[in-house]
Amino acid sequence: MKKTIYLFILLFTTSNLFANNLVIGTPTYNGTANTLTFTIKWDNSWRVKGDQGPNNWDAVWVFVKRQPCAANGIWSHALLSTTSGDHAVTSAYNLIVDAVTDGMGVFIHRDSSTNNQIGSMANTSSVTLKLTNNYNPALVGSSTTSDNFKVLGIEMVYVPTGNFYIGDGRSSNSSNFSAGNTIGAVQINSTKQAQGLGSYNNYVSNPTYGCVVPLPSTYPLGYNGYYCMKYEINQQQIVDYLNSLTYDQQAGRLAVWSRTPNGANIYWNNGNYRQFILTTTAGTNNTVPAIFGYPGGYSWCAYLPAAHMNWQDLTSYLDWSGLRPMTEFEYEKACRGTLNPVAYEYPWGNATDLNMNYCANINTNTATEGFSQALNGLVHANWDGGPARSGFAATSSSNRVQSSSTFYGILDMAGNVYEQCVGGGTGYNYSTFTTANGDGVLTKTGLANTTGWPSDGGIQSGTIIKGASFYSNTFNYFQVSDRTFYGGLTNNNSLNKDRSYGGRGVRNY
Numbered sequence: 001m002k003k004t005i006y007l008f009i010l011l012f013t014t015s016n017l018f019a020n021n022l023v024i025g026t027p028t029y030n031g032t033a034n035t036l037t038f039t040i041k042w043d044n045s046w047r048v049k050g051d052q053g054p055n056n057w058d059a060v061w062v063f064v065k066r067q068p069c070a071a072n073g074i075w076s077h078a079l080l081s082t083t084s085g086d087h088a089v090t091s092a093y094n095l096i097v098d099a100v101t102d103g104m105g106v107f108i109h110r111d112s113s114t115n116n117q118i119g120s121m122a123n124t125s126s127v128t129l130k131l132t133n134n135y136n137p138a139l140v141g142s143s144t145t146s147d148n149f150k151v152l153g154i155e156m157v158y159v160p161t162g163n164f165y166i167g168d169g170r171s172s173n174s175s176n177f178s179a180g181n182t183i184g185a186v187q188i189n190s191t192k193q194a195q196g197l198g199s200y201n202n203y204v205s206n207p208t209y210g211c212v213v214p215l216p217s218t219y220p221l222g223y224n225g226y227y228c229m230k231y232e233i234n235q236q237q238i239v240d241y242l243n244s245l246t247y248d249q250q251a252g253r254l255a256v257w258s259r260t261p262n263g264a265n266i267y268w269n270n271g272n273y274r275q276f277i278l279t280t281t282a283g284t285n286n287t288v289p290a291i292f293g294y295p296g297g298y299s300w301c302a303y304l305p306a307a308h309m310n311w312q313d314l315t316s317y318l319d320w321s322g323l324r325p326m327t328e329f330e331y332e333k334a335c336r337g338t339l340n341p342v343a344y345e346y347p348w349g350n351a352t353d354l355n356m357n358y359c360a361n362i363n364t365n366t367a368t369e370g371f372s373q374a375l376n377g378l379v380h381a382n383w384d385g386g387p388a389r390s391g392f393a394a395t396s397s398s399n400r401v402q403s404s405s406t407f408y409g410i411l412d413m414a415g416n417v418y419e420q421c422v423g424g425g426t427g428y429n430y431s432t433f434t435t436a437n438g439d440g441v442l443t444k445t446g447l448a449n450t451t452g453w454p455s456d457g458g459i460q461s462g463t464i465i466k467g468a469s470f471y472s473n474t475f476n477y478f479q480v481s482d483r484t485f486y487g488g489l490t491n492n493n494s495l496n497k498d499r500s501y502g503g504r505g506v507r508n509y
Contacts, residue, residue, distance in 0.1 A: 022060060024153050025124065031145040034131045036064060038151050039124035040108065045093070046118040046409070047110040054337055055160050056408050059098075059227065060153045061507065063105030063322055063440075064129065065244050067148040070141030073289050075150070075244035077137075077322070077440025079103035081130040091125035100509050103132060104322030104437060107156070107227065136440040152240060154229060154321065156507075157334075157410050161225040163189045164333045166203065168341040171481035185341045188329065193223035204425070209486050211423075213431040220326075220435050220508075222333035228326065229504035231390035231411050232419070233309070233317060235277055235294075236302035241317050242292040245446055247283050250290055252445025253313065256497055261290035273499045274386030275308055276301040305387040305417045305502045307469075311457030311492045312447055314420050314503040319438030319448035323505030327433070328423030328464050328483070330506060335480045337407025345480050347413040347467070348404045353475050386499070387416040387470050414478040417502030418492075419467040422454060426487040430454060430462030435508045458493030465489055469500035 025039035040060065047057035064078040080103050081087065087097040087106055094114050098107040106129060110117065165185035186203050196217040197203055200210025215221070242250060250261040261283035276298040283290035294301055318324055326334070335347040344351045391411055406413050413419065422433050432452045443449050454462040465485040468477035476482050491498040 022153055022155055023124075024062070024151050027064075027149045027151045029145055029147070029149060034133070035128050036131065036149060036151060037126060037128045040127055040153070041121045041124045042155070043120035043122070044118065045110060045121055047112075047114045047116070048118070049115040054408055056158045057109050058230065058409070059107045059109035059156045059158060061105055061156050061227065061321075061323070062108055062127070062129070062151060062153050064131070065150040065152065066135065066139065066143075067150075067244075068139055068141040068143045069146055069148070072141070072287065074140045074246055076135040076139050077104065077320075078149075079132045079134040079136065080106060081132060083130075086130035088128045089125055091121075092123060093121050093125065095121075095125055097127065097129075098509075100507075102322075102437060102439070103134070104440065109158070150240070150244065152321070154237070154323075154505075155231070156227040157230050157408050158227055159222075159225060159330075159334050159408050161223065162338055163187055164222065164336060164338055165341045166222075166329055166332050166481070168343050168345060168479075168481040170343040171476060171479050171483070188221050188223050188333070190223060193217065193221050197221055200425075207425075208427070209425040209483065211425065211429065211431055212427045213429045215431050218434045219431060220330060220433070222327065222330040224435075224508065226326075226330065226435075226506050226508045228330070228334050228408075228410055228506045229323075230409075232305040232387075232417055232502045232504050233314070234302065234390060235275065235304055235306050238306045238317065239277060239292050239294075239302070241320055242277070243289075244320070245289060245442070246444075247286055247289045248444050249442055249446030250283065252443075252447065253316065255445075256310065256495060260285075270308065270386075270499065272386065273307055274301065274304055275306070275499075277306075303389045305390060305412070307387055307417050307499050307502055308497040309417075309420075309492075309502050310494055310496055310498070311420055311454065311461070311463055312494045315448035315450075315453055316442060316446055318505040319442060319450055319453075320440060321505065322438050322440060323507045324435065324437045324450070325420070325422050325433075325453065326504070326506040328421045328466060331413070331419060331421050331466050332480055334408060334410050335406045335413050339407060341481070344476070346404075346478055347406045347410075347480055348401045349407065350401065352401070353478070385470070387502070390416070414467045414480075415472075416470060417500055418465045418469045420457065420492055420501065420503040421464050421466050422462060424462060424464035424483075424486045424488055426460045428460045428462045428488075433462070437507055456494050457488060458490050459488045461488045461493070463488050463492065465492065465501070469502075471500045 022042040027036045027038040049055045065075045067075045084099040089095045096111045167185045197215040204210045279290045280293040281291035457463045
């Protein structure tokens, strides 16, 4: 069996950047050194500091899956060395590799010598990753140098440690405190993170709107630094995920659609909402998993956000990739950054709705799929045609408002598809949620099994919906601090596949 080639391409921009391409080349395995070597490049990377912008950078979260040839299609998550010095990158762009404490992957990004630099990495860099002998789950079948490997990459943005505000004192069901706080907002600082936010009355005005149990110091309030996905999970990422599951895990995820992997079934095929994932090769009952892809002529769907995602779909993908769900507090920080709140503000920093009803080329198959014109953002309301392509067709004069990006350069935090977060109220206890990341191990039916994560969405589930979607027709839903859905919705529970629900993941080190 030959090595797997993994090619991953996305389009994005931050405040003043152009469209982006991430390409990971063919991995080469060295059995003696137990290493994988591959090339990587992407356009319009950045690292900024001081008067050039927030002290942050973009990065690629890289992780590895391995399939022994005798394993009958079973893929396992390869744990990497937790020592950064065991990995190497040869680059003209001063890239570095940051290992993480659980070995689930690495972050690749510019080093501190490139502060205040923005630019494309047109030439490939060579990366060598040191594997350990541990896998989640354990490898099934004997391993050889002919095993298949997948090297996968997800573009991320670093949100640095620091103070920020939650609530704007105006938006629906947000905090309503005026004494000593900017227009009713509540500041999250090191003391609050170290001691915990505590009782509901420290952050909302009504017990119905908060957690039934005081939030402890282990709950991620957003003060500590974390990485956030640049874009919502897209259809290609779902294809890659499905193609590494066992037959039984695939069957578990398809069950909500009343479909199985052993026929010419269609998974997320809904032409009205631009979702076209299907089984290109049927599986064999309980043994050989199906292969997923797109129908002929629909490869452009790879660039579109995955809608129809319930909470279990989202958390399964995040567990599989070594990420975790974000809290509603982390959502606000990723949008607002260190700035004072603006009443009724959107993620691009003001209260202007950006003519949300218009988005150019929204229903075409062209190379500019879903890109909007300047001053129209990528958010659009009450249009029943599915999400737009992630990112923004920027020019050299584009700014944060025109690209509808957050303070830190994260895209599509309002519009496209709903962001599913941990939080809310209505008497549910979600205080046990921590920064625990996924470990690559799913249950037999393909569910996440990370301790402390809400197991399902829906009413009183400990989940909250933020950022609105392409089908939202109420502008306040798009606002950073809006908590209209603090009680959760049935639309994202395990029995539903709503057209406008998606999400993204975050990760601490």
